[in-house]
Amino acid sequence: MKKITTFLVFLIISNYTFAQNQIEMATGLRSSGKIYVVVLVLLTIFVVLGIFLFMLDRRIKKLEK
Known part of the structure; x- marks a missing residue:
């Protein structure tokens, strides 16, 4: 159970980090059209x-x- 919880926490943190990078890229593309x-x-x-x-x-x- 501890391994699953650790994996889920890692997955959530990595997903949040990836989403932050993606938002910055999308903002740049959106601003330039x-x-x-x-x-x-x-x-x-x-x-x-x-x-x-x-x-x-x-x-x-x-x-x-």
């Missing part, structure tokens, strides 16, 4: 990946028949 470019690129990647997986699923279903 580049955050919208990052969001647009990520959204484009996810949409293209979703379309690709949907088309791949349809092709596999046709092959199974």
Whole structure:
């Protein structure tokens, strides 16, 4: 039980430290307006990946028949 508690405390502390660094980076990107470019690129990647997986699923279903 002590190992689990120690691990959870370590995980929370490391997550908090990572979040602080991430917030500073996001603030810099947001102030320069580049955050919208990052969001647009990520959204484009996810949409293209979703379309690709949907088309791949349809092709596999046709092959199974």
